[in-house]
Amino acid sequence: MDLLKTLVDKGLRRELPTREEALAVLATSDDELLDVVAAAGRVRRQWFGRRVKLNYLVNLKSGLCPEDCSYCSQRLGSKADILKYTWLKPEEAAAAAGAGVAGGAKRVCLVASGRGPTDRDVDRVSKTIAAIKEQNEGVEVCACLGLLSGGQAERLREAGADAYNHNLNTSEATYGEITTTHTYADRVETVHQAQAAGLSACSGLIAGMGESDADLVDVVFSLRELDPDSVPVNFLIPFEGTPLAKEWNLTPQRCLRILAMVRFVCPDVEVRLAGGREVHLRSMQPLALHLANSIFLGDYLTSEGQAGKADLEMIADAGFEVEGAGERTLPEHRADVLAASGGGCGGHGGAEAGGGCGPCGGGDVDGTDDTDTAGAGNAACAAGTAGEPASDTAGEAEAAGAPGRARTDLVAVRRRGAGTELPPNA
DSSP states (O other): OHHHHHHHHHHHTTOOOOHHHHHHHHTOOGGGHHHHHHHHHHHHHHHHTTEEEEEEEEEEEBSOOSOOOTTOTTSTTOOOOOOOBOOOOHHHHHHHHHHHHHTTOSEEEEEEOSSSOOHHHHHHHHHHHHHHHHHSTTOEEEEEOSSOOTTHHHHHHHHTOOEEEOOOBSOGGGHHHHOSSSOHHHHHHHHHHHHHTTOEEEOOEEEOSSOOHHHHHHHHHHHHHHOOSEEEEEEOOOOTTSTTTTOOOOOHHHHHHHHHHHHHHSTTSEEEEOTTHHHHTGGGHHHHTTTOSEEEOSOOSSBOOSOHHHHHHHHHHTTOEEOOTTSOOSOHHHHHHHHHTTOTTSOTTSOOOOOOOSSTTTOTTTSOOSSOOSSSSOOOOTTSSTTOOOOOOHHHHHHHTSTTOOOGGGOOBOOSSTTSSSOOOO
């Protein structure tokens, strides 16, 4: 297939595909799917080998957000039955982070609902970062707190933060259809502030909100121009009680095509498989590892994820390996640029720089985002119990065989970990 040969050659040279080529990837047929995965997999292996970086989410403050992001279970007016609690104490957050690190996570993503942090909030998070790093030497910390104001990115960097996440989520042309309380430009400005402060930038998207192929290509091309070190790809989880509860538009095949397109457009960037993978990729999750080089371990912000043990087994069974604490994530040329700027996580054991909370910044898709953190990545194990599969009822079996059909059996609200008395899933 000439298209795929061209895209592989461009990816190996870090050359931007044309918009037409990116659109053509999304338009490929299911018969061509394995060829598309294999081609994008060559680009992934060129820059990241067979390593998979593990990231772990800690939801510092859940629910009660004043923003109206349609995809988010924590949004203003949300009727989703999620956990709601105010700021975790530094020692509570550090204990939650420790569970993820013990499970193999290299990066801890600290997320808080809200429009953006106050200066007092930055002080809180700074103390939390200190507590986490005191207990977990060498761990990367990514903050995801919403829209930043003057000097806050610098303060977070001084406190020890390595990265900042704030997702673009969708195309600029359609952004106003999903959120009205802030703008696309606000999000871009926050990513620029993080980069100017020397933080590793993390910014991604949410797929499955009813967008067109052109919208997906637009946002990924915008991300390429923004040049974050990591790009989380979230798949909408249509939470009951949110405006997008009926948007079940994704199939496993479409998710894989989207991931492949992102890899071709952003060949040498950490592509993170974020919220919604369990819900929409289901048994095809291992194929996604040929496209993404980073995942979240365990649960998301307001939804439960696949059991941490199952994540590790999936990685091993697919022939990949968990990236070690001393290994560099980003290719040398990207890591060197970040290190030269004085940025964080350019070199834990080398030049680790790519990462960011997939969820933060986008709404718990769990793929979230600063303020919105609840609608998409809040994916979960079907049964809602530590990674056990959902019961195989006739209704569920019928739904499983119908592409695009609602799989509400796969959406479970998080009831363990941060903000609860139960141990976390890591």
